[in-house]
Amino acid sequence: MLSFALPLATGMFALALLLNAWRLLRGPAMPDRILALDTLYVNSLALLILIGIRQDSTAYFEAALLISLLGFVSTVVLARFLARGDILR
Amino acid sequence: MSTDAMPMWLDLALSALVLLGASFALIGSVGLARLSQFFTRMHGPTKATTLGVGCVLVASSLWFSGRGEGVSLHELLVACFLFLTAPISAHMMARAALTLSPRHRPPLPGRGAQHASTDHSSQARHDQDP
DSSP: OHHHHHHHHHHHHHHHHHHHHHHHHHOSSHHHHHHHHHHHHHHHHHHHHHHHHHHTOTHHHHHHHHHHHHHHHHHHHHHHHHHHSOSOO | OOGGGSOHHHHHHHHHHHHHHHHHHHHHHHHHHHOSSHHHHTHIIIIIIHHHHHHHHHHHHHHHHTTSSOOOOHHHHHHHHHHHHHHHHHHHHHHHHHHHOGGGSOOOTTSOGGGHHHHHHHHHHHHHOO
16 A cells, blocks of 8 residues: 555655746745745655655655755745845844 | 555555645645735645645654654654744745735724825834844
8 A cells, every 4th residue: 555655645746846846936026936945845855754765764864854954944044034135133 | 664564554544644745735835836926825835735744754753663663753853843943934934025015014903094004114114123
């Protein structure tokens, strides 16, 4: 059952990544692009976790943790730069 | 561990969690791509996608706990971190969008409509203050 569910879920996440990339390239304003980047890193994190289940390896978990930390920081910094025009004051 | 060595209920639970999580993430991304305005587009990724990734992380935690090497709780750490940070980043993005286009800011409650424009400007100036 899982050998059927894992490739299907991987394909659905790949489709989600394509939709996010489309919004990232098209997005009319800068907040849309930041939102698309935020969704892109969350979806790629889930894709890494799925690959870790599939290959039965815990090495992908550290990559997912790093992506979640750096993605949050980059989203907050980008949004703050848009709102204030400055990162540190 | 091969798929054959797993008990039946674990196989079913893992498949259901993975498929549910992928469906939620796909629905959130479709909402991001298809909805019309930024403030409506924000609902899909910040709620549905976070829930979907949480489902996938719980499935991974179950899978690595079922290998007989003890309980694996690392993935729940990532899930907690995501569930804590998704509202914060959504709030920051909404604030950035409101600052860029102040006409989307709703009028303050309990005031007349004729004072709305002056309220907007004072509110915008208040946002510039540290």
